[in-house]
Amino acid sequence: MNIVLCGSMKVKDKILEIKDILENKGYNVLLPKECMQGLPKKVASRKHFERIIDSNNNIILIVNETKNNIKNYIGPNSFAEIAFAFFYNKTIYLLNDYYEPYLDELMEWNVAPLKGNIDNIL
DSSP states (O other): OEEEEEOOGGGHHHHHHHHHHHHHTTOEEEOOHHHHTTOOHHHHHHHHHHHHHOTTOOEEEEOOOOBTTBTTOOOHHHHHHHHHHHHTTOEEEESSSOOGGGHHHHHHTTOEEOTTOGGGOO
């Protein structure tokens, strides 16, 4: 099963840590590698959106760590990825809990918070 990871590049180390954990559990993990390589956001976002809509990739995991002392942070790019995944009927997880400013949308779009427990991925 394929899992596409998303999240702020400020938490790149955590994204890589989650990648290793998931791969050890037998998942094929796809990273926002163009973002990690520092390509322009326009190019990197398009490439990552292509990963999200690929019919072989049905699970999206947002690595929403604390950023700048904001718990469960989801930035504008990650929120766009969530909206895109929702539109394409993907299963969407948050690594941690809901990010309060987007609570209504996240709940209505059936985004599931793992509350730090990766074992809850289907």
